[in-house]
Amino acid sequence: MTNKIAICLAVLTIAVSFLGIQLHETRICVAQSQLDSDEPTGKIQDSSEQEFPVPLKPLSKTISPCRACHGPEKDFPVNFKRREDLLVHTNIKLNHGGVRLWCLDCHSPDNRNLLLPLSDGKAIDFEHSYLLCGKCHGTKYRDWKYGIHGKRTGFWNGAKNYYLCVTCHDPHSPRFKPLAPMPPPDKPWTPKESAQRK
Amino acid sequence: MRQFLVGAAQRIIKGSPLYYVWVVFLLAMITVGIVAYVRQLQSGLIVTGMTSYVSWGFYIGNFTFLVGVAAAAVLLIIPAYLYDFGPIKEIVIIGEALAVSALLMCLMFVTADLGRPDRVWHLIPGLGILNLPSSLLGWDIVVLNGYLFLNIFIPGYIIYKAYDNKPANMNFILPFILLSIPWAVSIHTTTAFIYNGLAARPFWNASILAPRFLASAFCSGPALIILLFQLVRRYTGFHVKDEALFKIAEMIAIAMAINLFLLGAEFFKELYSDTHHLSPMEYLYVGLQGKGRLVPWIWTAFAFNVTAFIIFLLPFTRKRFITLNIGCVLIITGIWIEKGMGLIIPGFIPAPLGEVWEYSPSSIEILVAMGIWSIGALVLTLLLKIIIPIELGEFTRSSNVAREVASAGL
């Protein structure tokens, strides 16, 4: 019981003090990064496994929201138990890989500002989230590198803007969301119609 | 030469009241056609019924039919000049006059269909670019103009000689006559190839198209000639033997038999193999996706053609003028539907991406077409007005001179 009250209090405090950050977090989670700018971001280095001309800052580095709550020194100890109630993360509807995946399958339990590491043991930052995605989605990752999967803009013979996996796919619920289509074409005119139009 | 022209002009101006009524009627129709065409020039082809789905229509349909009429002049040339079949030889010049007016109508129909008639100079080799050898439309322009030249030159030469009361020099003119025979075949074949070569349009992309074109051309053209000769016989002193008309009717029967046989062959191939190539034919004969504006037309044409075939086949009906004339009207109408709208429109339906979008000509198109037909009729009338007196020996250099002297004396 005390435990629950403590949690509620903590939630309130955090919600008020980090409102701004919460907003940012929403952006992080939905991963609507700013891709509207046409600025080229760099060259493809095809041989390298690491370097991609990704949009420079999908997340602002100055904001490290996760650690504000999650961390060894904070009130929330790492809880490896899978559970439905995600507390403050009400905007997250987890629907990725059915029931197999859960928060800590991607997010680093030790440092929530980072994602789980590759085999080199170095945690992945959010800017390189595609490396983590590639762990499971190997063929998609390969296709994405070559521009077959996903979207790139810019120059076909030069600098390209890569759209990250998370630009199009919400990592918590990756299925592409339906859109309202643009209007269908006019039926071909007849002389009568065109006369009316004039 | 000047004398000839002045004489010809005088003959054109003078005529019976019926002649004046006819010419005034044609001139009125032509005026209406020109007004309609000017509207089309001002607004663009949007005033027609054509769309991006059916991008050719009434104009090209009429063009195709008239190429057939023009090509049919060769039917008269072959027996007349080569086999010296007397009765036809007398009248072949008139058949060629019909070909000239048909060709002029063809060229006018193509021009009416062009979006940018102001740019026709792009077709003139050297000045513009005529895309030979790859464009069939380019070839068609060449062969149509060549055929027009031959059909003006050959009868022109013979007529002018007759005007001079001199016999035509056969050694000079025979090569041109011989040339005109394959040329006549070529105009219709080339026109068929315009459609035939398009793999995008399965309805046209059948090798039977060119032979069918020729067969149907040899029905409609001669039928028109039979009617024309009877008119000429009635309203002028020009004599045409019945024998010649019956001979032409016999040829029509043969051509129609071939035409119907080829149609049957086409039907079999499409129906038995039952692929998507059947769709345009389905549209034409029974309708597709609930749309079938051409269905009543094509069955009318079919009924007309079969009836006419029977009429022309049986000597009993072929050699009686009432039934013969009914047969001619039926066959002309039937072929006009079949080789006009019935050939062009289903080529576009269904569209290459499957859509069924129908076409019917707009009033502007119909008026322009009537105008062009009237110009053709007027040209033919005026040509006959000059040719027939020469053939009859009424209008010759000597008579012309005598008359001029006489009128000067007065």
Place this chain on the structure above:
Amino acid sequence: MSEEKTKEPGQTSELKVSLDPASSQEAAEGKELINRRGFMQGTAGVLAAMALGSCSWQEFFQNNFRRMTKGEIEQTVERLRSEYKQKYGKDFVVDAEGPIDGTFFGYALDIQRCIGCRKCVYACVEENNQSRDPQIQYIRVLRFKDGDMDLEHSTIYYDPEEVPEKGYYYLPVQCQQCENPPCTKVCPVQATWTEPDGIVVVDYNWCIGCRYCMAACPYMGRWFNFADPVIPADKVNVNTHYLGNRPRMRNVVEKCTFCIQRVRKGRYPACVEVCPVGARKFGNLLDPNSEISRIIQTKRVFRLKSELNTQPKFYYFFSI
């Protein structure tokens, strides 16, 4: 080809001319042509004045783009710019830029990704100055039922609340940029041709409007301006190419050019950039590392109506 073409793509002069400068001969021919044309001007001029009161002399006698000298192209471009300025009140760029050396364009469309949202259709209309009324849209998005690819059963008029719809898939069709194009073959005046970089283009000022190419195209990739095209002045795209998206006139044919005004500057076509699902891919077929080459190498691709041997450079592929 020409020394001008060695310039970096992307930084282009407004008036780069693609005519092969092995063309002193061509220039001479041009001169001869002008003489010949001068000779004809008297008669033809009268006809011209009769035919079209509004059409200027220069426009009437304008040569085929491929026969123009560099100077003639410059003059023409200037004339067009002033015409457009007058009509739309804006300063236009009218490129006459030639192909980039070593390029041969190809396109691929992932039919497993396409959701049929038609964003490409409208991006194309805006980029390429297509007439809004009567409507011209280079891209048709066909909708098929799952399990069927019969064109006669498809529709382009679907209009649900949301796409993709369950049980359907989508197949956008535009000019397939054939290697063996039936359309250029039939043109009686060579008003349309394939450029060295593989783009099939139309010289709108040379087209006589016979619409033979439209009858010949198995993909309905060609459109005819049945009336004066209407483009709102505030929507007009002023960055144009002579062979591409410059405003057209009535009664001429037009078509997709892979956004020639963009791709010759290294940019992706507008439809590629707008596609929300990244289903549209574009690149240089001669570069083995381009996305288009990789797709052809590694994916199952097909071309529409390949039995017609039109050899499109527009591939459809399955991404999985």
